[in-house]
Amino acid sequence: MTTDPATPLAVDQFIVGLQPALPDDIVAARARSEAAGLPAIGVSSEQGRFLSLLVAATGARRVLEVGTLGGVSALWMARSLPEAGQVHTIEVEPAHARIAQENFSASPHGARCVLHLDEAAKALARWVAQGVAPFDLAFIDADKKNNVRYAELALALARPGSLIVVDNVIRSGRIIDVACTDENTQGARDVLSWMGSHPRLALAVLQTVGEKGYDGFAVARVQA
Numbered sequence: 001m002t003t004d005p006a007t008p009l010a011v012d013q014f015i016v017g018l019q020p021a022l023p024d025d026i027v028a029a030r031a032r033s034e035a036a037g038l039p040a041i042g043v044s045s046e047q048g049r050f051l052s053l054l055v056a057a058t059g060a061r062r063v064l065e066v067g068t069l070g071g072v073s074a075l076w077m078a079r080s081l082p083e084a085g086q087v088h089t090i091e092v093e094p095a096h097a098r099i100a101q102e103n104f105s106a107s108p109h110g111a112r113c114v115l116h117l118d119e120a121a122k123a124l125a126r127w128v129a130q131g132v133a134p135f136d137l138a139f140i141d142a143d144k145k146n147n148v149r150y151a152e153l154a155l156a157l158a159r160p161g162s163l164i165v166v167d168n169v170i171r172s173g174r175i176i177d178v179a180c181t182d183e184n185t186q187g188a189r190d191v192l193s194w195m196g197s198h199p200r201l202a203l204a205v206l207q208t209v210g211e212k213g214y215d216g217f218a219v220a221r222v223q224a
C-alpha cells in the first residue's frame, strides 16, 4: 500500500475539523510560543488530545513531564486533571521556561502546571532521593539521547498502574535503519529496547502519522 505523503497531514486537518474548536488557551499558547521564536517541535492537536484523554482515562492526579517547551502539552494534560491535580514539568532552557510560564499564567488550567527550570535528570534524581509522592503518568519529551535515564527515573517515581509515555520513538522509521546512528535515533531505539524488556513494564508502541510526520509513542503501564 502506498500513501501520498500529503494525505496524513490532510487527514489530520480533517479530523481536527470534525471536533470542537481547539481550546482558546492552547491556541494562545501556540501563538505566543511561535511569536517568541520557539521551535515548532511540540505535540500536534490530536497528540495533545490523546495525552489529555490518557490523563482523564487513568484518573491521574500527579503528572510528570520531561521537556516543557512552551507548555502546550502540559496544558493539554492539565485540563483533564481534577482541581487539586498537578503537572510537574521540567525545562532546562530559560527562554522556553519563560514563555511556558506566561502561557500557564494566561490559561484557566495553568495553576495546575508547576514549572521546574532545571536539568531533567538532576531534578528527577533529587525527587527520587527526597521520596516525593509517586506520579500517575509521566510524559517524556526532551533530549532523546537521555530517554533511558528519564524512563528509569520515571519508573522510580511511579507506582503500580502508572503510565510512562515516551514521544518520538519511531523517527520516520529510522529506528530500524542500522546505518542511522544519530543520538536521537539511538535514544529512541535504546528506550524501546529498555522498556520492551523491563519486567515491570507492559509496553505498547503506536506508530503515528499526521501533522508531525511519521513517528510514534511508546506507552507502558507499570506492573506490580
Ligand SMILES: C[S@@+](CC[C@H](N)C(=O)[O-])C[C@H]1O[C@@H](n2cnc3c(N)ncnc32)[C@H](O)[C@@H]1O
Binding pocket: 041, 042, 043, 066, 067, 068, 069, 070, 071, 072, 073, 074, 090, 091, 092, 093, 096, 118, 119, 120, 121, 141, 142, 143
Ligand atoms: C520536544 S520539546 C517539548 C515539547 C512539549 N512537550 C510539547 O509537546 O509542547 C523538548 C524540550 O525539552 C527541553 N530539554 C532538552 N534537554 C533537556 C534537559 N536535559 N532537561 C530539561 N529539559 C530539556 C528542550 O529545551 C525543549 O524545550
